[in-house]
Amino acid sequence: MTAPATTQTAVLAEPTAPGRLASIADSLIRSIGPIILAFLACGLILLVLGRDPIAFYEDIVTAGLLRPSGLQDSITRMAPILLIGVGLIVVFRATLWNLGSEGQYLLAAAMVAGLGPIVLDTVPAPLGWVVLMLVAMAVGAGWTLIPALLKAIYGMNEIITTLMMTFIGVGLANLFVKGPFKGTSMVPQTAVIPKGMMLLDLPVTRVHVGVIIALVVVVIVHLALTRTSFGTRLDVLGANPRAAVHLGINVPRLIVLAFVISGALIGLAAAVDILGIFGYMRADWNPAYGLKVIPLVFLARLNALALIPFAAFFSVVSIGGEYAARQAGLPSDFLLLVVGLILIFMVATQYFSDKRARGERIVPRRRKASA
Amino acid sequence: MSDLLTPTFLTALIAGGILAGIPLLFASLGETIAEQSGILNVGLEGMMLTGAFCGFLGALATGNAWVGLTVGAISGLLVSLVMVVFCVRLGLDQIVVGISIILCAEGLTSLLHGAFFGQSYPRLDAIDVFAIPVLSQIPVLGGSLFSQPAPVYMALIVVGLVGWIFRRTTAGLDLRAAGERPDSLDAAGVSVVRVRTVAEMACGAFAGIGGAYMSIVGAGTFVPFLTGGMGFIAIVIAMMGRGHPWGAVLGALLFGMSLSIATALQLVGISIPVDVVQMLPFVSVMVVLVVFAREARLPAALGLPYVRGSR
Incomplete structure (x- = not known):
């Protein structure tokens, strides 16, 4: 990658993996990985606040996906x-x-x-x-x-x-x-x-x-x-x-x-x-909705079709999250934290997997040696 | 219009302008430092909000506003380390990381506030006003300009100090070189990464103080989303100040006055809808940007990570 491209499209650049299957697997890891990390981090915060993260996440899935009314709300929220x-x-x-x-x-x-x-x-x-x-x-x-x-x-x-x-x-x-x-x-x-x-x-x-x-x-x-x-x-x-x-x-x-x-x-x-x-x-x-949608757009790597599953995921978390936050006696702004963490974990994951794809060490060495 | 220029109105306008302007001043001073070194710190709003919340906690726990301001500064500095690690060290996209800082700070402060206080909003004692002898007796201006909480005077001293560092010291030269020609600075044997790291940490600390000032001195309490876009206005002030710390003072005072004009107008019996009041500072920013569209001057390497050896 040349310098201007790196700076302008650091988040957007597609990987040039050899096989199509490998590339799909790679982008799956890059997309799902940050989401899992973000939920782990939020779970830790909930634990510190004396809430049960497992119950919280169960509430999200129940209220946003499993209940017929919640599922319909989630689908409607996708629009x-x-x-x-x-x-x-x-x-x-x-x-x-x-x-x-x-x-x-x-x-x-x-x-x-x-x-x-x-x-x-x-x-x-x-x-x-x-x-x-x-x-x-x-x-x-x-x-x-x-x-x-x-x-x-x-x-x-x-x-x-x-x-x-x-x-x-x-x-x-x-x-x-x-x-x-x-x-x-x-x-x-x-x-x-x-x-x-x-x-x-x-x-x-x-x-x-x-x-x-x-x-x-x-x-x-x-x-x-x-x-x-x-x-x-x-x-x-x-x-x-x-x-x-x-x-x-x-x-x-x-x-x-x-x-x-x-x-x-x-x-x-x-x-x-x-x-x-x-x-x-x-x-x-x-x-x-403002800034919250931005992490989804990057997770989808600016691909409109790929946005659909992430929009669905976001809708479930936002509909279910409102209920889960109420149950836990917390404000529903929890969602902001989730998407913010997803975004930051995503750029980090991208950085490290880009580095690995180029055959470099993931842990940065002293600058003198590497440059 | 003549009854607008009564002492009551002017005093309220100037005093309110200073009260609302000081957080803007601290934050835009920090942003100026970061921008001069080549970092566009979009996450300023998040740093202010963190400073507001942590500073409030500090002041509430100790009952001392100064402890609160210090805690605010430290928390802002800690948030800025995220920018340092991801953008300065690893060279990732500053805007994306900035947005995630805003989202995380909004979510986390609201979540923690809800968990700690629920629906209650404990208030802090008002901070002591420090009236400068003799000067505070001047009619009209005395009561507003020279009877202020002590951090206000501190802010002006800090601005002078930063201005002196910018203009008269090697550190200031290094800072501006990191924003304009990082490769030249590198060739001169100064680490661009180190300069930008220090600049970004200073920016975080100043933003934290600004936020803490809003919650401790301005509002006397913390509510979620307290900063309400102040961080963005501060970025604009830094842009319009074209890298001059005193430009930040002027901008902060002007925007502070446009924030407080509604209160001042109410004192003389004119009331305008609250929505107009809330829009006013942003409208004035847009007017300034449209009128001076050609004037805004940003460092050449702003927003670009420095990678040694690249073009």
């Missing part, structure tokens, strides 16, 4: 996770950091929840859903525009700008819900979309069709990233921006395009959540 995840994959492939998904999501959610009752009252439901989803996508995309343009024109660090826009977006969403979109009830919340006008549930279940929409979008994004020149251009930009310029790629346009697509997908996640599950939005409501 926003998948959509936000692919939204991040699109920009991360180009090594652009959209860390503002929370603002894009909430602002889009406020628009859908605020306009939803009006739109669905005037046009038939299926058309209304499409309109609202498009509105959400436009809002999500629009909220990335300032960071995208600043990055494209001035090279301004997009980490900072997207984070700032997130805080503004959260505040604006609340202002909308408490102000123009406030329903007739006393509490600050939007009017409620009638049950009959919500996204349809799949037969026999209470899993809404948003999950299917999300899966279809994942496949489409995967094809766009792997089978079109757009995907290749993103990869080139991500690997080496200067090479991208030399190849004649219009880099500023590509940056804006990647951000807009990312924001649109995240906005769609909000529309699916509001139209599928909630039907309204209360002030200060925030599912805070």
